Amino acid sequence: xxxxxxxxxxxxxxxxxxxxxxxxxxxxxxxxxxxxxxxxxxxxxxxxxxxxxxxxxxxxxxxxxxxxxxxxxxxxxxxxxxxxxxxxxxxxxxxxxxxxxxxxxxxxxxxxxxxxxxxxxxxxxxxxxxxxxxxxxxxxxxxxxxxxxxxxxxxxxxxxxxxxxxxxxxxxxxxxxxxxxxxxxxxxxxxxxxxxxxxxxxxxxxxxxxxxxxxxxxxxxxxxxxxxxxxxxxxxxxxxxxxxxxxxxxxxxxxxxxxxxxxxxxxxxxxxxxxx
Numbered sequence: 001x002x003x004x005x006x007x008x009x010x011x012x013x014x015x016x017x018x019x020x021x022x023x024x025x026x027x028x029x030x031x032x033x034x035x036x037x038x039x040x041x042x043x044x045x046x047x048x049x050x051x052x053x054x055x056x057x058x059x060x061x062x063x064x065x066x067x068x069x070x071x072x073x074x075x076x077x078x079x080x081x082x083x084x085x086x087x088x089x090x091x092x093x094x095x096x097x098x099x100x101x102x103x104x105x106x107x108x109x110x111x112x113x114x115x116x117x118x119x120x121x122x123x124x125x126x127x128x129x130x131x132x133x134x135x136x137x138x139x140x141x142x143x144x145x146x147x148x149x150x151x152x153x154x155x156x157x158x159x160x161x162x163x164x165x166x167x168x169x170x171x172x173x174x175x176x177x178x179x180x181x182x183x184x185x186x187x188x189x190x191x192x193x194x195x196x197x198x199x200x201x202x203x204x205x206x207x208x209x210x211x212x213x214x215x216x217x218x219x220x221x222x223x224x225x226x227x228x229x230x231x232x233x234x235x236x237x238x239x240x241x242x243x244x245x246x247x248x249x250x251x252x253x254x255x256x257x258x259x260x261x262x263x264x265x266x267x268x269x270x271x272x273x274x275x276x
Contacts (some may be wrong), residue, residue, distance in 0.1 A: 001016075001020075001031055001032060001033045001037070001042055001045070001046055001262065002032070002033065002034070002037045002042060002262055003262040003263070003264055004016035004019075004042060004045060004262075004264050005037050005038030005041045005042035005045060006037055006038040006041070006042070011038075011264070012264065013045055013048075015264055015265065016045060016264050017045070017048060017049055017052070018266065019263065019264060019265060019266050019269055020046070020049040021049065021052070021053070022266050022269060022270075023269055024053070024057060024060060024061070026269070026270070026273055027273075028269075028273070029060065029061060029062045030062045030064060030185075030258065030260065031046060031061055031062065031063055031064065032064045032065075032159075032185070032187075032260045033046050033063075033064070033065045033066075034065055034066035034067075034069070034107075034109055035065060035066065035067055035069075035090055035093065035094050035097075036066070036069040036070075036071055036078070036109065039071060039073075040093070040097055043065060043094055043097035043098050044097045044098075046063070046098060047097055047098045047099040047100075050063075050098065050099055050100065051099055058100065061104075062104045062105065063098060063100065063103055063104045063105070064103075064104060064105035064106075064107065064137070064157075064185075065094050065098065065103055065105075065106060065107070066106070066107040066108070066109035066139065067081075067086070067087055067090035067091065067094070067106070067107075067108065067109060068080055068081060068082055068090075068108050068109035068110045068111070068112070069109050069110055070086075080110050080111070080112040081112065082108065082111060082112040082115040082119075082120045083115065084119065084120075084122070084123035084126075087108075087120070087123045087124060087127070088123065088126075088127070091103070091106065091127050091132055091133065092132075094106075095132060101131075101132075102131060102132060102133065102134060103132065103133050103134070104133075104134045104135065105133075105134065105135050105136070105137055105156060105157060106124060106127065106133040106135075106136050106137065107136070107137040107138060107139050107157070107159060108120055108124065108136075108137075108138050108139065109139050110139065110140060111138070111140070111141055111145065117141070117145050117148050117149050117152075118148065118149075118152050120149075121136065121149045121152040121153050121155075122152060122153070124136040124153065125152065125153040128153070135154075135156035135157070136153060136154075136155060136156060137155060137156055137157035137158060137159060137185070138155060138157075138158050138159075139158070139159040139160060140159075140160050140161075141158065141160075142172075142173070143172040143173050143175075143176040146158060146173070146176055146177070146180070146182070147176065147180070150180055150182070155180070155182050156182065156183060157182060157183040157184070157185050157258075158173065158177055158182055158183070158184055158185070159184075159185040159186075159187055159260075160173065160184070160185075160186070160187070161186070161187055161188045162174075162184070162186035162187075162188075162189065162250070162257065162259075163186065163188060163189045163190065163191050163195060163246065163250070164191070164195060164231065164246050164249060165191045165194070165195065165215075165224065165227070166188070166191070169184065174254060174256075174257070177256055178256050182256075183256055183257075183258055184254065184256055184257045184258070185257075185258045185259075185260055186250055186257050186258065186259045186260065187260055189246065189247060189250055189259035189260065189261050190243055190246055190247070190261050191215075191246075192215075194215065194224060194228065195228060195231060195242055195243070195246045196241070196242045196243045196246075197228050197229075197231070197232045197242045198242075228242065231245060231246065240275075241271055243261070243268075243271060243272055243275065244271065244272070244274055244275040245275075246275075247259055247261060247272060247275035247276075248275045248276075251275065251276060
């Protein structure tokens, strides 16, 4: 849901609400947001979608949101807060914006190494005990941290970047998730749309954060474009889009991986889902 509110250029709430409704029609269950996306606007947007569909819609959704990245303005400057008091207050604020009584999956969005992971997970476990959260997750942590966290309270999911051009989780994090029975949620499974072959430094608007991302610029951008061209040739050979091939690769390579490709448009949603 992130791109519906920030980071990828102009947004259109009406279009996004239509896409969310279509996603449910097509069997999508997991909707991923965070309190920092649009400074709360993304959670509120998802809350509007839930309200439109009522209890029946809510029952079909797995709502995932996150805490930990604190921003004071519509800028990328941020700080990380993992204090137990903040975790509790952030959860209450997310519940209010989403308009629900319980969050299905609550993540620590980024870890503050100054706070022991045992303390972070302990505070999150308290939210489970209070009935405000069903399950807890972590984002962008090491295999060692994941093991320490899982020893305190079961970790349902680990969310980190994973795609054809981001392969680091394969070394130890993915095997650890498989060993412990933890789902791995792959964000940016389409390389922030670069793998689709539809995006490059020349097509990005000034307000798009990717226009400042080194992977899209200069020599790195040119080298990556060559790799995407090879992906495109394979996709064309198999009568798939680049996006469908990239997603199918993830789904087939790692059975415990759940990719979360973001989109604001019905057509892209339907294209992505066909990858399954």
